[in-house]
Amino acid sequence: MKNKKFQKILDAILIPVLAILSGLVLMGVLIAITGKPVWESYGVLFSKAFGCEKASNCAIITTLERATPIMLTGLSAVVAFRSGLFSIGQEGQYLMASVVAGWLGYSIHLPNGVHQIVILLACMAVGAAYGFIPGVLKVKLGVNELLSTIVLNSIATLFIEYMVQFPMRADVSTTAHSPIIDVTAQLPTFMAGSKWGVGFVIAVIAVIAVYIYLWRTKSGYEQRMAGQSKRFALYGGVPSDKAAIRAMIISGALAGLAGAVEVMGVHRRIMTGFSTGLGFDGVTAAILGQTHPFGVFIVSILFAGLKLGAQLGLQLKLGIPRELGGTIIGFIILFVAASKFYEGNIDRIRAWFKKPDKQKAKGGGD
Amino acid sequence: MALALEMKGITKYFSSTDVQANDNVNLTVEAGEVLALVGENGAGKTTLMNILYGLIKPDSGEIIINGEEVQIGHPDDAIKHGIGMVHQHFKLVPSFTVAQNIILGMEPNKAGFLSPKEENKVVKDLADKFNLPVDPKAQIRDLPVGMQQRVEILKVLLREAKILILDEPTAVLTPQEVKELMEVVRDLAKMGYSVIFITHKLIEVMEVADRVSVMRAGKNVGSKKVSDTNIPDLARMMVGREVLLRVKKDTIQRGKPVFEAKDVSVSDVHGLAAISHVSFDVHEGEIVGLAGVSGNGQTELVEVISGMRPLDGGKVFLNDQDITQANVRDRRNAGVAHIPEDRMEVGLNLQTNLDENLIISRYNQSEFSKFGFLLSKSIHRFAETVVNSFSISAAKPGEDISMLSGGNLQKVVVGRELSGNPSFIIANQPTRGLDVGSIEFVHKTLIEERDRGAGVLLVSVELEEIMALADRILVLFRGQIQGELEAKTATEEEVGILMAGGKLSDLVSKQPESGKESK
Ligand SMILES: Nc1ncnc2c1ncn2[C@@H]1O[C@H](COP(=O)(O)OP(=O)(O)OP(=O)(O)O)[C@@H](O)[C@H]1O
Ligand SMILES: [Mg+2]
Numbered sequence: 001m002k003n004k005k006f007q008k009i010l011d012a013i014l015i016p017v018l019a020i021l022s023g024l025v026l027m028g029v030l031i032a033i034t035g036k037p038v039w040e041s042y043g044v045l046f047s048k049a050f051g052c053e054k055a056s057n058c059a060i061i062t063t064l065e066r067a068t069p070i071m072l073t074g075l076s077a078v079v080a081f082r083s084g085l086f087s088i089g090q091e092g093q094y095l096m097a098s099v100v101a102g103w104l105g106y107s108i109h110l111p112n113g114v115h116q117i118v119i120l121l122a123c124m125a126v127g128a129a130y131g132f133i134p135g136v137l138k139v140k141l142g143v144n145e146l147l148s149t150i151v152l153n154s155i156a157t158l159f160i161e162y163m164v165q166f167p168m169r170a171d172v173s174t175t176a177h178s179p180i181i182d183v184t185a186q187l188p189t190f191m192a193g194s195k196w197g198v199g200f201v202i203a204v205i206a207v208i209a210v211y212i213y214l215w216r217t218k219s220g221y222e223q224r225m226a227g228q229s230k231r232f233a234l235y236g237g238v239p240s241d242k243a244a245i246r247a248m249i250i251s252g253a254l255a256g257l258a259g260a261v262e263v264m265g266v267h268r269r270i271m272t273g274f275s276t277g278l279g280f281d282g283v284t285a286a287i288l289g290q291t292h293p294f295g296v297f298i299v300s301i302l303f304a305g306l307k308l309g310a311q312l313g314l315q316l317k318l319g320i321p322r323e324l325g326g327t328i329i330g331f332i333i334l335f336v337a338a339s340k341f342y343e344g345n346i347d348r349i350r351a352w353f354k355k356p357d358k359q360k361a362k363g364g365g366d
Numbered sequence: 367m368a369l370a371l372e373m374k375g376i377t378k379y380f381s382s383t384d385v386q387a388n389d390n391v392n393l394t395v396e397a398g399e400v401l402a403l404v405g406e407n408g409a410g411k412t413t414l415m416n417i418l419y420g421l422i423k424p425d426s427g428e429i430i431i432n433g434e435e436v437q438i439g440h441p442d443d444a445i446k447h448g449i450g451m452v453h454q455h456f457k458l459v460p461s462f463t464v465a466q467n468i469i470l471g472m473e474p475n476k477a478g479f480l481s482p483k484e485e486n487k488v489v490k491d492l493a494d495k496f497n498l499p500v501d502p503k504a505q506i507r508d509l510p511v512g513m514q515q516r517v518e519i520l521k522v523l524l525r526e527a528k529i530l531i532l533d534e535p536t537a538v539l540t541p542q543e544v545k546e547l548m549e550v551v552r553d554l555a556k557m558g559y560s561v562i563f564i565t566h567k568l569i570e571v572m573e574v575a576d577r578v579s580v581m582r583a584g585k586n587v588g589s590k591k592v593s594d595t596n597i598p599d600l601a602r603m604m605v606g607r608e609v610l611l612r613v614k615k616d617t618i619q620r621g622k623p624v625f626e627a628k629d630v631s632v633s634d635v636h637g638l639a640a641i642s643h644v645s646f647d648v649h650e651g652e653i654v655g656l657a658g659v660s661g662n663g664q665t666e667l668v669e670v671i672s673g674m675r676p677l678d679g680g681k682v683f684l685n686d687q688d689i690t691q692a693n694v695r696d697r698r699n700a701g702v703a704h705i706p707e708d709r710m711e712v713g714l715n716l717q718t719n720l721d722e723n724l725i726i727s728r729y730n731q732s733e734f735s736k737f738g739f740l741l742s743k744s745i746h747r748f749a750e751t752v753v754n755s756f757s758i759s760a761a762k763p764g765e766d767i768s769m770l771s772g773g774n775l776q777k778v779v780v781g782r783e784l785s786g787n788p789s790f791i792i793a794n795q796p797t798r799g800l801d802v803g804s805i806e807f808v809h810k811t812l813i814e815e816r817d818r819g820a821g822v823l824l825v826s827v828e829l830e831e832i833m834a835l836a837d838r839i840l841v842l843f844r845g846q847i848q849g850e851l852e853a854k855t856a857t858e859e860e861v862g863i864l865m866a867g868g869k870l871s872d873l874v875s876k877q878p879e880s881g882k883e884s885k
Contacts, residue, residue, distance in 0.1 A: 218735045232715040234674055235706060236726030237695030
C-alpha cells in the first residue's frame, strides 16, 4: 500500500523534475556559448536564489517573499483547471484586487487588525466577482473562458494604469503611484529589512485549504468530476454548471488574495507598471506543479528563486542578462509540454524500480 | 497446412496493476485459418494481440512468422511482417472520407499534392478485389458502425496484411452486420488469409472459426478444433466451472406500476425526432425488455427516463409521482438506478479511483458527507462492501480503475447501481462486451433485483438476452413501440418481425396486435 502511494508521487514528480534538470543543463550550454564560466554561474544562481549568507541579507527569504503571489495565483489556476476550466484570468483578478487594496489602504481608516482583514476580504470579493463574469458567460452563453479571461485581463491592465495615472495618483512630480497605505493596512513582516511576512503564511494556509477543498469536500468533488468528465457528471446528477461558476469564484478570490498580499505586504501602494505578469506565472506554476496545490507550493518557490538568482546572481555578479532566468523557465515549460520525449525512458526507470517488487509478489505466492 | 504464425512462451507482467496478463502463452495460426480467441474479461486476449501487433513489449517469448523468428517492437514492424489489427475502438478520422482514412499515411503522391481521384480509385479497386463494397467518398461520421469496421478492415488489407487481428469486432454490430462480417471473414480465409477473431459470443465461434483457443488468467488453457467442441464445453473451459448460459427464473406476481411513460416524444442531438408518442409502464417485480435494432431511439429514451435529456412532450411518472421536471439527482434519490450503455464515457470516470466512482450518485447522502465534507472512511467502507458483495476481485478500494478490463468495469457499474435497493432499474445493454461468466452474473443480479420487487427496464439489442430475462417484451422501431408481447408465449420469430418493422398480423399468430398500453 505505502509503496503504491510512493510510486504515485514518484510518477507525478518525475516529469517536472526531468524538465527542470533539462532546463538547467540547457542554461549551462547557453552560458558556455556566451563564454562565461559555467560552473560558477550555477553556483551564483543557486546561492542568490536559495542561499543565506547572513540573516540580514538572506536570499531564500527574498525568494519566499517573491513566491507568495505566484503561489496564490497558481492555486487560483489549479482550482479552475481541476474543474475543467482553462481560465487564465488570474492576472486580471490580481490587478483588480490590487487597485482595491491600494485604494482601501489610504481612503478608509480602521484600527490595526481590522483594517487588514477588511481589505483582504474586499480583495477576495473583487477577485471573485472578476472571476464570476467569465464563469457565468461560460455557463449561460457558452463563451469560451480562455477568450473571455484574456479580454478581461486587458481591461484590468488598462484599468489599473488609469487609476494610478489619474484618480489615485499621489504625486504629480514623480512617476505615477498611489499614496502609501496606512500602517494599519500593511501586513506585518517577520524581520526587519525583508518583506517576507504574513502574506506567505496566508499563501501556505491557502495551499492546504485548496487541497482540502478539492479532495475532501463535496463541492470540490463535484468540481473535479465535472472537470474530468462532463458526461459522467451529468449521468451521476452532479450540478456541473453550479460547480463551474463556483470554481471561477474561488479561483478569482485566490487571485484577488494575491493582489491584496502583494500591495499590503510588499509595495504598500500601486504604481505604473504594476502588472509584471505574476498571474501568468501562476498559470505556469499550476501546469508545472501537476495542477496540485503541493506542486504549486514547490514550483512557485523554484520559479521565484530562478528569477531572483538570475537577477541578483547572473546579472549583477557575472553580467549575464537576467532574462536568462525567464529563458530557463521557458525551456522548462517547453520540456514539460514535450513530456512524450521522456515517456519511453520513464517506463524504463519505472521497470527498474519495480523489479524487486515483482519478485516479492511472486515469492509471496499472490 | 503451413503455420502462418506461432507465438511461443509469451509472458507479460503489468507492474502498475500487479497482473500477470500473459503467462507463458503459446498460440498458433495456420494460413487460411480462422482462429477464435476466447476467454473471460481480463484473461489477457487483448494484451496478447497488442504484443503481436507491437503495441506492448513482452517480458519474454518468441514470435515466429512463416517459420522465421521476428522482432516486433512497433506496429510498423508488425505491418512489415504482414500483421494487421482492427481495434475494438476504431481509430478512424470522422471528418475524413472513407478513401482518405484507408489511404492515410500512404497517399499516392503527385509532386507533393494529394490526388483524391487517384485515392478513390485505389480504394475502389481494393474494395472490389475483396468484395467489400464501400463508397470511397462517404464521410466516416455518416457511416453506420458496421461500415466503419469494413473501412478498418480495408485499411489493414491495403497494407498487405496476411494475418488479421479482429478484437471483439462484433460487440457493437447489429445482427445483420454480424452476419455480413462473418461472410467477409470466411471469404478472407478462403483467399488464404489468417484471421484471429476475439469474441465473447460463443455462437459466433461455432459459426466462423476453424479452431478456438481459450485463455484463462493469462494462460492458454486449450486449443481445439471447433468441430470437436461445443458451447457449454467452451464456456466451462473459459470460466473453469459450469456456467448457466440461460439463467433460471421463476415466475412471480408483478405488483403495482413503478414507472410510467405517457406519450413521450424526444429529439436526438440533431434535433430530429428520435422517439415519438411512446407510452408504456414497468411494474414492481417485472422485467420489461425493450427490444429493437440499435439506433431506433433506445439511447434517447433511456436518457429521458434517467433525466439526462429533456423531452419534447409527454410525461414520466415514478411511483405515481410526476418526475417529468425532476433532474437526475432527484430521480436517483427517488430510487432510479441506471446502467448506461457506454460505461467508459458515461458510466465511469476512468481518471479517478474506485471510491470516487462509486459515490457519484450518492455523495450527498448523510452516510457519505457531513457539513460539506466527504466522509472518506465510510466511502471506503462502502467501496469494500460493493467489491465484496459483487465479487469484483480486480477492483481495489482507493485505487485507480483505468486499467480494469471491460468486464470488471461493468461489474463496478452494476455493483454501484444495484447497491441500495433501487425501486426502478434502467439497464441499457448491460452485458455488452462481457464474458459468459460475467453475463451470468449480471443476469442473475437483475433477476434477484426483480424478485426483491424492483421494476427493471432492460434495453438490449440482443434478442437472446431479452428472451432470457424479460417478463414482457416491447419492441422499439423508428422511435415508436411496434408491438408488445408476453415473454412466456412470444417466439424469437415474432420479436424479429416486429424489430424489422413488420406487424404481427403478417404472421399467423395468437397474439393480439397492440401498440398500446395494456392496463
Ligand atoms: N496497460 C496496462 N497496464 C496495466 N495493466 C493492464 C494493462 N493492459 C491490461 N492490463 C491488465 O491485464 C489484464 C488483461 O487485460 P486484457 O485487456 O488483455 O484482457 P482481455 O482478455 O482483453 O479482456 P476483455 O475481454 O475484457 O477485453 C487485465 O487484468 C488488465 O487489467
Ligand atoms: Mg480485450
